[in-house]
Amino acid sequence: GAQGRKLVATDGVFSMDGDVAPLAALAGVCTGQGAWLMVDDAHGIGVLGPQGRGSIAAAGLGEDKVP
Numbered sequence: 001g002a003q004g005r006k007l008v009a010t011d012g013v014f015s016m017d018g019d020v021a022p023l024a025a026l027a028g029v030c031t032g033q034g035a036w037l038m039v040d041d042a043h044g045i046g047v048l049g050p051q052g053r054g055s056i057a058a059a060g061l062g063e064d065k066v067p
Contacts, residue, residue: 006035012055013043020048023059027066037066 008030010021023039030037041054049057056066 006030006033007038008035009038009040011043012039012041013048015043018043020044020055020058023055023061023066027059027061031065039066 008026010023010026012023013020021039023037027037029035039056041056044055044058046052046054048055056062
């Protein structure tokens with residue numbers, strides 16, 4: 001099998017319908033599984049979160065959970 005750390009990649013906001021990814025839940029799963037979480041936040045920056053910082057900030061996550 002594959003070895004090394006796993007990577008989970010997702011959009012922060014899905015452009016076709018505007019759904020927001022459940023980033024807090026995904027971060028929890030990634031932490032439990034020893035995986036990195038990578039978020040494409042092209043549609044969240046400037047729109048979501050405090051001062052428009054994006055979907056990661058809106059989910060209350062920091063660089064410790066989404067490096």
